[in-house]
Amino acid sequence: SQQGEEDPQALSIQEGENATMNCSYKTSINNLQWYRQNSGRGLVHLILIRSNEREKHSGRLRVTLDTSKKSSSLLITASRAADTASYFCATDADQTGANNLFFGTGTRLTVIP
């Protein structure tokens, strides 16, 4: 399976603190994406980083990518209670052009008000 793994599986922090989640994957990739899933809902795209990029920012999100280590991290700064959700990394290693993604196992983030 090409499915990635995320670490930690669960993370609990106080509001205002930063949250860092890590993702490791197995194959060469075109890009890596992070998605968020609120309980009982579908996934929502957060940010995409391409294989030739090392860092990307979007609002309170910062993503890094190390292709030599086949790993990525997602940092959420100044967390809010509304950030409570599961976060998934997804790798696009598809050579057919179909944008197929392989998802990690997810990190469950709880932000305590």
Added chain:
Amino acid sequence: NAGVTQTPKFRVLKTGQSMTLLCAQDMNHEYMYWYRQDPGMGLRLIHYSVGEGTTAKGEVPDGYNVSRLKKQNFLLGLESAAPSQTSVYFCASSAPGQGKETQYFGPGTRLLVL
């Protein structure tokens, strides 16, 4: 603009029964996908389609069939449901081309097979 919608939201089946899950998108996307999500497993790709009339197998296709007769619809069929197919099913869509790799997800269908 509803995005990606899925019907039904929840279904209970008995082993051996059949059913069809419907996914519809109004974003004129070429690509559509069906995933299943099981506890601790993340999402796994069942089947996908890169255009009307075309389908292909994903990571876990066994026990499922799909059809894409119209660009906006992607159907997932279970011919003879098994308890191992108890899961939450998500449909997604995206557009071809660099800069358009984001997938847009539906709200999911929760399926329980007894």
